[in-house]
Amino acid sequence: xxxxxxxxxxxxxxxxxxxxxxxxxxxxxxxxxxxxxxxxxxxxxxxxxxxxxxxxxxxxxxxxxxxxxxxxxxxxxxxxxxxxxxxxxxxxxxxxxxxxxxxxxxxxxxxxxxxxxxxxxxxxxxxxxxxxxxxxxxxxxxxxxxxxxxxxxxxxxxxxxxxxxxxxxxxxxxxxxxxxxxxxxxxxxxxxxxxxxxxxxxxxxxxxxxxxxxxxxxxxxxxxxxxxxxxxxxxxxxxxxxxxxxxxxxxxxxxxxxxxxxxxxxxxxxxxxxxxxxxxxxxxxxxxxxxxxxxxxxxxxxxxxxxxxxxxxxxxxxxxxxxx
Amino acid sequence: xxxxxxxxxxxxxxxxxxxxxxxxxxxxxxxxxxxxxxxxxxxxxxxxxxxxxxxxxxxxxxxxxxxxxxxxxxxxxxxxxxxxxxxxxxxxxxxxxxxxxxxxxxxxxxxxxxxxxxxxxxxxxxxxxxxxxxxxxxxxxxxxxxxxxxxxxxxxxxxxxxxxxxxxxxxxxxxxxxxxxxxxxxxxxxxxxxxxxxxxxxxxxxxxxxxxxxxxxxxxxxxxxxxxxxxxxxxxxxxxxxxxxxxxxxxxxxxxxxxxxxxxxxxxxxxxxxxxxxxxxxxxxxxxxxxxxxxxxxxxxxxxxxxxxxxxxxxxxxxxxxxxxxxxxxxxxxxxxxxxxx
Numbered sequence: 001x002x003x004x005x006x007x008x009x010x011x012x013x014x015x016x017x018x019x020x021x022x023x024x025x026x027x028x029x030x031x032x033x034x035x036x037x038x039x040x041x042x043x044x045x046x047x048x049x050x051x052x053x054x055x056x057x058x059x060x061x062x063x064x065x066x067x068x069x070x071x072x073x074x075x076x077x078x079x080x081x082x083x084x085x086x087x088x089x090x091x092x093x094x095x096x097x098x099x100x101x102x103x104x105x106x107x108x109x110x111x112x113x114x115x116x117x118x119x120x121x122x123x124x125x126x127x128x129x130x131x132x133x134x135x136x137x138x139x140x141x142x143x144x145x146x147x148x149x150x151x152x153x154x155x156x157x158x159x160x161x162x163x164x165x166x167x168x169x170x171x172x173x174x175x176x177x178x179x180x181x182x183x184x185x186x187x188x189x190x191x192x193x194x195x196x197x198x199x200x201x202x203x204x205x206x207x208x209x210x211x212x213x214x215x216x217x218x219x220x221x222x223x224x225x226x227x228x229x230x231x232x233x234x235x236x237x238x239x240x241x242x243x244x245x246x247x248x249x250x251x252x253x254x255x256x257x258x259x260x261x262x263x264x265x266x267x268x269x270x271x272x273x274x275x276x277x278x279x280x281x282x283x284x285x286x287x288x289x290x291x292x293x294x295x296x297x298x299x300x301x302x303x304x305x306x307x308x309x310x311x312x313x314x315x316x317x318x319x320x321x322x323x324x
Numbered sequence: 325x326x327x328x329x330x331x332x333x334x335x336x337x338x339x340x341x342x343x344x345x346x347x348x349x350x351x352x353x354x355x356x357x358x359x360x361x362x363x364x365x366x367x368x369x370x371x372x373x374x375x376x377x378x379x380x381x382x383x384x385x386x387x388x389x390x391x392x393x394x395x396x397x398x399x400x401x402x403x404x405x406x407x408x409x410x411x412x413x414x415x416x417x418x419x420x421x422x423x424x425x426x427x428x429x430x431x432x433x434x435x436x437x438x439x440x441x442x443x444x445x446x447x448x449x450x451x452x453x454x455x456x457x458x459x460x461x462x463x464x465x466x467x468x469x470x471x472x473x474x475x476x477x478x479x480x481x482x483x484x485x486x487x488x489x490x491x492x493x494x495x496x497x498x499x500x501x502x503x504x505x506x507x508x509x510x511x512x513x514x515x516x517x518x519x520x521x522x523x524x525x526x527x528x529x530x531x532x533x534x535x536x537x538x539x540x541x542x543x544x545x546x547x548x549x550x551x552x553x554x555x556x557x558x559x560x561x562x563x564x565x566x567x568x569x570x571x572x573x574x575x576x577x578x579x580x581x582x583x584x585x586x587x588x589x590x591x592x593x594x595x596x597x598x599x600x601x602x603x604x605x606x607x608x609x610x611x612x613x614x615x616x617x618x619x620x621x622x623x624x625x626x627x628x629x630x631x632x633x634x635x636x637x638x639x640x641x642x643x644x645x646x647x648x649x650x651x652x653x654x655x656x657x658x659x660x661x662x663x664x665x666x
Contacts, residue, residue, distance in 0.1 A: 044466055089653070093660040098406055098466065099607055103652050106600045110645035117640035118358045237470045244464065282485060284478040291471040295453070298468065299461040 009145060011269070016149035018265040019258070020157055021222060025050070025215045026257035027160040029239035030246065031167055032211030037248045038171060039204025040184035041090055042312040044101035046212045047236025048108030049082055051229075053216025055112035058227035059119050061129045061220075068132060072217050079213035082108065083206030091201045094314035113229055120227075128225040132156060156218045161254075163211070168250040180204065184308035187315035197315050212236070234291060241294045247306045256297075263293045339658035347651040351643060360637055368636065369629035378514040379628060385516070385586055386598075387624040388523035392578030393602025394609070394616050395530055396447075399574060400465075400567040402534065402611050403546040403560075407571045409454060409469025411599035412476030413447040417576025419476075419483055420446030421583040422590040425501030426488050435504040440580045447576015448569050450476065455565035455572075465568060473599075477592075484590050496592035507585035517585035524617075526574060531613045543567055547611070597645055601627065604648045608655065623648055 029046050036043045053075040061071030082104065089100045120127060132154035141151040171177040182190040183200040191197050219231050238260055245259075246252030267286050270279065352362045373383040393410050400407040407413075421443035428435065454468035484496040510516040534540035545553040546560045554560050579595075587594055605623055609615035623644070630644040 089656065093657060095656055095660060099656070102406065102408065102466075102603060103607065103649055106604060106645060107649035107653070109600075110642040110649060114354070114640045114642040114646060117642070118354075121638070234470070234474045237467060241467050241471075244467070282482045284481045284485075288475045288478045291474040294471050295457065295463075295468055298463045299457050302457075302461050302463045 011273075013145050013149045015265055015269055017152075018268065019261045020150065020153055022264045023257050023261035024157045024160045024218050024222070025235050026239055026242060026260050027164060027254060028156075028211050028215035028218065029236055030242035030253040030257055031160075031163055031250060032208040032215070033240050033243035034246065034248050034250055034253050035167060035171075035211070036205050036208030037243060037311050038181050038184045038308055039201045040187060040308060040310045040313070040315070041087070041201055041205045041208070042097045042101065043086060043205065043208055043212075044098060044237075044240055045082075045086065045104035045108060045209075046239055047232055047234070048105035048112070049079070049209050049212040050216035050219070050232045050236045051112040052078055052082070052108040052115075053213030054220045054231050055116050055216075055227055056213075057217035058129060058220045059115060062127060063119070066130050068130070068221060071129075071221070072214060075213045075217040076210050079210030080206055082213070083209035084202070086209060087202040087205040090314065091198055091205070094316060097312050097314075116227055126226050126228070129220070131223060131225045132221045154222060156214075156222070164250050164254045171250065181308070183315075184310055187310050188317075191315070191317060201315075215239075238290060238294050241298055244305050244307075245297055245301050248308055248311075259297070260290060260293065263290050339661075340655060343651055343654035343658055346654045347647055350650050351647045354643065354646070355639065358639070360639055365633055365637070365639065368633045369626055372629040372632035373625045375632075376514075379632070381511065381514050381516040383621075383624050383628045384520050386627055387621050388517070388520040389578055389582055389598055390602050390605060390624055390627075391523045391527060391617065391620045392574055392581070393598055394605035394620055395527060395613070396571045396575035396578065397603045397606040398571075398609070398611055398613070398616060399530065399543075400564075400571040401547075401606055403543050403564050403567045404550070405458075405564050405568050406466045407451070407469055407568055407575075408466055408603065409451060409472045409572070410575045410602055411595050412469070412473035413450045413572040413575035414579040414582075414595055414599060415473075415476040415480050416450040417443035417447040417579030418583045418590055418594065419480055419579070420444075420576065421505075421580035422483075422488075422498055422501060425505035425584065426498065428505075429502060430504060432504045435502065436507055436584060439501070439505045439584050440507075440577070443580020443583070444573045444577045447579065448573035450576070451569045451572020452565075455568040458568070459561060459565040469568075480590060481592050484592055490589070498590045500588045501583065505584055506588055507581070509585075517581070519581035519585040522577070522581055526577065527613055527617055530574075534613065539563075597641070600645055601648060604645075604652055608648075608652050 029050060033043060033046055056078050057071040057075045060074035061068055064070040086100060086104060089095045090097045134152045134154050135158070137151040141147040143151075171181060179190065179195045180200050180203075182193075183195060183197050184204075187197045216232065219235075220227055239257075242253055242256035242260060245256045246254075267289050270277075270286055271283050273279075274281075274283070348366070352366065355362045355365050373379055393414060396410045396413060397407050421439040424439040424442045425435070428438065430438065450472055451469070453472060454463070454465050457463040457468050458465050481496050484498050488498040490497050490499045507518055510518045510521070534544065542553065542558045543563055545556070545558055546563050550560050582594065583590060601623055602620075605616060605620050608619050626647060627644045630639065630641055633639040633643070634641050
């Protein structure tokens, strides 16, 4: 019960800092879901793809002697393979996207744990890899408090913010982005105008799964450098919720990610302060907070949530009349 | 005549045979690159259930859990709702049964029935949250049921670590329930839980409800074409959430049966990967109960086989998930390719 640990400024700086640490996977995955959804493909397999990305990143980094770049490259490769497979089933074969999404969630999670067990096995002390080093932004990181909280993070954290801006610009300020979104809104009209619906949807799905997979890399590379079966822990599913909350818009997805990162950071802050504050609740009950928050947020926004008009529906050029 | 139907049968079954072979082929490749003996692994996977009565009874026990879990997914799936919350509902069913089994003292028959019914009710209640959110706020049930899974997992840990914690165990679990709440065994050595009787009864009951009652008809109509069903006076806004809650009750029944008939306590992680296997079984069967039963049995055989393989050769248990997932993917592909050619 030392009063030193209750230094408010330190706690706030630490809190903001951890919000930024937790925000990156939410941003990356929800952006993946958003981009995929904007092209008309509802990919709910995010949780599984993240786990596979995490597992492959760990293994590739570990066996390349700690080369993080190789690890992330493999995660991108996983994203491409999963995205093309998902696209083949949902775009070319026009299968139900929820059925394929559920199956891919289970399959990818299975593969993630299988690969880890095949290459590493069950060990008493799990092997670890070196994590991404923080990059201190010159000048800005010297600002008292703010520098520590905002400008001493690893590359992927900064990159995730850049990606939000980039995808907003590409989707909403360019002609290609307009075409891309039109495929998710009204594929028939887009097709009539000569836009290649299939190609755009494949690109959207694959970019989506790449982002999800790299988001898994981040989980391995950011803090512990370990792979565990519970490393994703619902963040993939929550990110799908963020995409819905964010009305399939990159900037709103950023807002949603900030919201959930704040909740997650709060959970760990409360856990660490439990003895100081005299909270007598089991630590696991605090861990349910992000999931309860998701339910509440979804209940508040769902009715107003605007989906891309054609999301979830396969496009069939020869279908005589659209029915929905 | 017989010849024609035989070729027809061959034509219908060919894609499925191909899919099964392909899925096993990929599993074989994984085993091969993992450095295992592929042929003997196959033999173990397919035959371990029949090595002795003990492993056969184990297969039946797994089968009864898997059957209930797939029915819990299948019932809402008939009205096109995705109950990915089977896991949470199963766990809450187990928690409810454990609670009554530990906290109440009653004569054997009554105690068993109240424990199990409480489990069913807990599963039902757990699914009613997503059902309510769906009916009232039109929240997509996929996300909400998943969120309930995570909340259930932590609730199990909290419950297992509190009042009735088994201090002798390093793993979060409760002490055994009172003997009065234990379901009688069908066979005592080797042990066979009577849960299998209840799960098969549930499948039969559900089959008749879906095939021969107005409720079943309306549920199927809702799933086939919700708009048309609504035009013809089916209350789809009521049926969809209700089917989700019934699914929750079935999953809770599964959890309660596993506690009162097999584990006799609440154990963290007792659901293993069965919720995923159960969902895949339901998807494989395309909503047909007549198919769920044999597929669930087949998957339990593979599961027990893979478990044996893990004990003998340390082959990762995830192999069964991958095998089943790939099987579903290949069957979906082969069916749509056939549809494509037309």
